[in-house]
Amino acid sequence: MDQNKLEQRLLYTLFQPLSLGKLNLSNRIVMAPMTRGFSPDGVPGQSVADYYRRRAENDVGLIVTEGTLINHPSAGSNANWPHFYGPDALKGWANVANAVHDAGGKIIPQLWHVGMARQVGDFPNPEARPIGPSGLSLTGTQVNAPMTESEISAIVEAYGQAAADAKRLGFDGIEIHGAHGYLIDQFFWARTNKRTDRYGGNIAARGRFAAEIVAACRAAVGPEFPIVFRFSQWKTSNYSAKLAQTADELEQFLTPLVNAGVDIFHCSTRRFWELEFDNSTLNLAGWTKKLSGKSTITVGSVGLHNEFSNYFSDRKGAGVDITNIEGLIERVEKNEFDLVAVGRALLADPAWARKIREGKINELISFHSETTKHLF
Numbered sequence: 001m002d003q004n005k006l007e008q009r010l011l012y013t014l015f016q017p018l019s020l021g022k023l024n025l026s027n028r029i030v031m032a033p034m035t036r037g038f039s040p041d042g043v044p045g046q047s048v049a050d051y052y053r054r055r056a057e058n059d060v061g062l063i064v065t066e067g068t069l070i071n072h073p074s075a076g077s078n079a080n081w082p083h084f085y086g087p088d089a090l091k092g093w094a095n096v097a098n099a100v101h102d103a104g105g106k107i108i109p110q111l112w113h114v115g116m117a118r119q120v121g122d123f124p125n126p127e128a129r130p131i132g133p134s135g136l137s138l139t140g141t142q143v144n145a146p147m148t149e150s151e152i153s154a155i156v157e158a159y160g161q162a163a164a165d166a167k168r169l170g171f172d173g174i175e176i177h178g179a180h181g182y183l184i185d186q187f188f189w190a191r192t193n194k195r196t197d198r199y200g201g202n203i204a205a206r207g208r209f210a211a212e213i214v215a216a217c218r219a220a221v222g223p224e225f226p227i228v229f230r231f232s233q234w235k236t237s238n239y240s241a242k243l244a245q246t247a248d249e250l251e252q253f254l255t256p257l258v259n260a261g262v263d264i265f266h267c268s269t270r271r272f273w274e275l276e277f278d279n280s281t282l283n284l285a286g287w288t289k290k291l292s293g294k295s296t297i298t299v300g301s302v303g304l305h306n307e308f309s310n311y312f313s314d315r316k317g318a319g320v321d322i323t324n325i326e327g328l329i330e331r332v333e334k335n336e337f338d339l340v341a342v343g344r345a346l347l348a349d350p351a352w353a354r355k356i357r358e359g360k361i362n363e364l365i366s367f368h369s370e371t372t373k374h375l376f
Contacts, residue, residue, distance in 0.1 A: 007359045013332040014340065015357055018061075020295050021263055023173055023226045025106060025339075027061040028332065029353045032299050032343035033110040033175070033230075035081070036066050042076075042083035042124065044092035049099040054350040056105025059357050062339065063105055064175050064228070064266070067112035068093070070158040074131055075113045077122035084109055084162045094169045101170070108173040108228060111162045113155065115183025116143060116192065117236070132186045133193040133200065133209070138237040146195060152209060155183070160216035163227075173226030176213060179268045181235035184210050188243050188253070189235065203244065204252045211260040218261030228297070229257055230266035233284065239270065247277055251291045258292050265292060266341065269300035273327050286336035298331070299341035 015027045031052075039048060052063055069075040071085035083089040093109065100107040116132035120143065130137075131151060135144035147155075159176065166174045178184035186192040187209040193200050199208050210229075217227055233242045244250035254265070267285035276284045285298035331337065345352050 009326075009329045009333075010356055011359075013329050015059075018338060020338065021226060022224045023062075023106065023263075025061040026104075027059065027353070027357075028339050029059070029061045029356075030297055030299075030339045030341040031055050031060045031063040031346050032341040033064045033066050033177070034343055034347055037078055037080040039080055039082035039089075039092070041079060042069065042081065042086070043088045044082045044096055046095070048082070048092065049096045052096055052107060053099040053103045053105075055346060055353075056100040056107070057103035058351040059353040060105060060346065061353075062172075063100060063107040064341070065096070065107065065109045067177055068109045068162075070111055070113055070155070070162050072113060072155060072158050073125045073128035074118055075158075076124070077114055077118040079124040084111060084165065085158075090165055090169060093171075097170050106172040108171055108175050108226070109162075109166050110175040110177050110230070111159055111166075112177040113158075113183040115186045117182055132183065133195055136186075136192050136194070138181050138186075138192065138235065140191065149197075152199065152212075156209075156212045156216045159213045160220040163217035163225075164220040167221045167225050173228060173263075174217060174221070175228040175230055175266060176210075176217065177230050178210050179230045179232035179266075181237055184213065185231070185235065188231070189241065191238075191241070202252070203249055204256055207253055207256050211256040214257055214260035214262055226263045227261055228264040228266050229262045230268055232268035233276075234268075234270060247280075247287060247291065250276075250287060254288060254292045258294060262292075262294060264295045264297065264339075265289075266297040266299065267337075269298070272298045272300040272340075274300075282336060283331070286331065289337055295338040297339040297341050298328075298337045299343065 014029055018025045018028060055063055066082065068082045068084035084093065097107055116130045116137050118130040120130065129144045131144060131147050134146045135142055137143050163174050187199060188206050193206050198205065200206060214227060214229065235241045244253050265288045267288050269284050272283055274283060276282060276287050282290065283298060285296040289296040328340065342352065
């Protein structure tokens, strides 16, 4: 397919408005959450508001913030990661939401607890021990005792409070981070969840903690406030890990989350074009939509300079089949998923979405050729 035809299809598929319940979006492009560490003492300042505003005013349909820490001493491991609790941090996030809205955008905070991904002695609370379902690190080392039910209840309550605060501050929804080996995902994963009580066992039982969090958030925000849930098969410590080996297991995993109140699933994969199960034509977002009946976001190497720009040039990059961008369009056209999250490309270039919409492909290629070689 030539460049002009591909540009037309991109415009038609990615820049169609979409309404998902009360969430009305101008297009299908989502800014994926990316950890930054530019909030001293957990408080997002004006530079954070400006960072997100630049993406909103350049045609990103929905912004998912970097991970924001719920109110728990061991939620994070960096003094510059933003909190989503306390008067100063919440005032800062209200300013961020207002800046994005003033630019015509929509924004949701990602609520986060890192669990056993935290190292003993990490700031901002070096005295706080990492917590996890069985106290096991991602490599299987016993670091702490398993979480007690009172500790579980405190975490569930903290998520619910964060959700209530997000609604009060004027955000357009929330995303719960249940992916990549962090706390919620540690309950999902059999390798880190060895519990024999109601929070452990089969794949549905290991999801009870997440379902309780979703239910607490739903109770805090009411029936119409959008709740997005991000999950992944892979972990930062194990790219080949799988929570669900089959479509049947994936359905068992998803059903309690749907029943608890998830509206949209954000399906994190490292490469969006990879098929999730053998003898399948669907990726993880496609299967999740099919099995859950809920809207989904796909993500994974969308728009990287050594993939997207090479489609329109003779440059060769990382052995990637550049026809995958055409494959992305085809999947959106087939309604396999609803939204497309873009990460590093938007980190490098706040105007990435606008350049796509305006057909400025050559400008995009030039920018990424010079910029991303220093970033990645």
